Amino acid sequence: MKLRESTLWPGNTPPAPAFCGESERAKIIAAHGLDSLADDPELTAITRFAAQLCDVPVSLVTLVESERQRFLGSTGVEVDGTPRSTSFCAYAMMGSGLLIVPDATRDPRFAEFELVTGDFGLRFYAGAPLISAEGAPIGALCVIHTVARPGGLTEFQQQGLAVLAQAAKRRIQGRRETRENEAELARRASEFRTLGDWLPDIIWSADGKGRFDYFNGRWQAITGGKPPIEADDWRPFIHDEDHEQTFGNWTNSLARGEAYENEYRLRQSDGGWRWTLSRALPVKDESGAVVRWYGTLTDIDERRRQADTNDTLAHELAHRIKNVFALISGLVSVRTRGREELREFGEDLVGTISALGKAQDFIRPTGGASELRGLVRAVLEPFTGEDGRLTVQGETAPVGARAATPLALVLHELATNSVKYGALSTDSGAIDIALREEHGDGVVLEWTERGGPEPVEPDPGQRTRGFGTRLIDMSVTSQLDGTIARDWRKGGLAVTIGLPRDTLAS
Structure with missing residues (x-):
């Protein structure tokens, strides 16, 4: 079998690394964090297999430092390193392929090494270089015997040793990448903590x-x-x-x-x-x-304190507005008293003002819950009392300050008409309110009267002339962006009002 012959270097000192100087090489070795790989199980397993493959008693994965070579994995020895001055691997790591020494006593580079002349009696050596990602030599995977081997290694053994060296290199590089990742994570964590503290x-x-x-x-x-x-x-x-x-x-x-x-x-x-x-x-x-x-x-302490202040101011303002409503209602009653021709008008006007007051109570911060079902009950309670003449069922929805007033007026007008002409004009009449969602972005209010006199559908030419009808239509379509439909059923008037959810909540 033909053996690969390597260049002979004079004396016992290997040449300077081709990639970089010793100081740069030391920095690269330090960057690997190889201290944690001492007696690494994976590298030890590689040396064990290399020894069996090459039929030798000793195999090492070495890290060649400035003054010493350390064994990161070993088979057949009990020490953890040797001086660099007697390191075969310091030579092997400088090559591009395997360094094979069939008989060290006959090789002028190594014949005077203590490992050769001393008790250990090294004779045969074969080592594959371990090179960093940058191309810097850092050590070798080697196999050693105390018996000279003129035939060296078979081609299969040489190939196997080269493959195992690549595995050792990947393990060492993997440790470096893990260390660098850990360092990067630590850096980012430090930056995060610094930023967090600011x-x-x-x-x-x-x-x-x-x-x-x-x-x-x-x-x-x-x-x-x-x-x-x-x-x-x-x-x-x-x-x-x-x-x-x-x-x-x-x-x-x-x-x-x-x-x-x-x-x-x-x-x-x-x-x-x-x-x-x-x-x-x-x-x-x-x-x-x-x-x-x-x-x-x-x-949010300042915001909460400001909100508390605003609530107090809103409560006081709402109280004064309600007093104004009461004053206006009183003035209307006084001005229409004794004047029969204005009595009905005055009662309607006072009722409308009362509905506005209910809406005001409903939307002020200290009032009831801001939802549709609550507003319906608040406005209609004066007309229906608590004797079961009003039922409200279905899904509720949020009601905002802007929508509450026109909606209260609509409900008041419908109730007023019911008292005059519909279900609430009889002792047995009642109103059913059904609330439901429509296509996820709309709310439908269905007003159904029952138990009252059969409603008479107005003449088509007269439908829009009543003030109450115009007020309802204007409030629903213009102010609430909704739709309204009336159905004069045999059992009583039915009104369907459709409102956009976002308008209702505004």
Whole structure:
């Protein structure tokens, strides 16, 4: 078999690396973080197989440093390294292929090495260079025997040793990439923490079970306390009056894996309390399980105090407006008293003003719930009382301040007409209100009268002449952007009003 012969270097000192100087090579070796690969199981397994493949007692994966060579993986030796001055691998790593020394006693480069002349008695050596991604020599995979082998290695053994060297190189490069990735993650985490500490909000994170593992520096600055780990650790920092809602909402969000939002008073470092908006979002894996939580605490104390002030002002304004309505109603009653020709007009006008008052009560901050069902009941209660003459069923919807007034006027006019001519003009009559959604973006209010006198459908030429009819139509179509349809059924008048949801909520 033909053996590959390598260039002979004078003396016992290998030439300087072709890629770079020793200082640059040392930096590249350090970048690998190879200390963690000492006695690495994978590299040791490679040396074990290399020894069996080449039928030798010793195999090594070496790292050649400036003064010493270390064994990252070894088979057949108990030491962890040797001086570089007697390193065969320092020569092998400089080549582009295998370095094979059939008999070291006959090779002038190595004949005087202590490994050759001493008790170990090294005779045969074959090593494959380990080169970094930049091309810098860092060590070798070698096989060693104490018996000279004039025939060297078979071609199959040479190929196998080269393949195993590539595997060792991949393991070493993989460790470097892992280390670099860890360093990059650490750098990003450091940047995140630095950025987090500069933000005005408190930022935190928790694992999927809600165990807190990170708070930015704002927590310490604002609360002056130790960051919580478990949910119960928050209790000293949350006002007693806010405990039930705060922890109840968090427990529900944690159980359902849903976003969390709540407002509560957070204890400050000076012992005071400030209103805080707490928000958290879950991060889920492919199966839908929550793996992390990220949250913020935002100071909203000024906003809350301003809102409280605004509520007080709105309450006072609403009270004064209601007094104005009462004054106008009183003036109308006084001016129409004793004048029979104005009595009906005065009663209608007072009723309309009363409906506006109901709407005002409904939309003011301290009034009832801002939803459609509540407004219907509030406006119609004076006409139907509590004796079952009014039923309201179906889906409700939000009602905004702008829509509440015209809608209240529409309901009042319909009720007034029912008292005069429809179901409410009899003792047994009643009104059924049905609420439902339409195509997801609309709300339908169906008004159905029953038990009253059979309605008489107006002459087509007279339908739009009544003031009440014009008021209803104008309120629905012009102010509420809706539609209205009337049906004079045998059992009583039916009115269908369609309203856009966004207009209703405005």
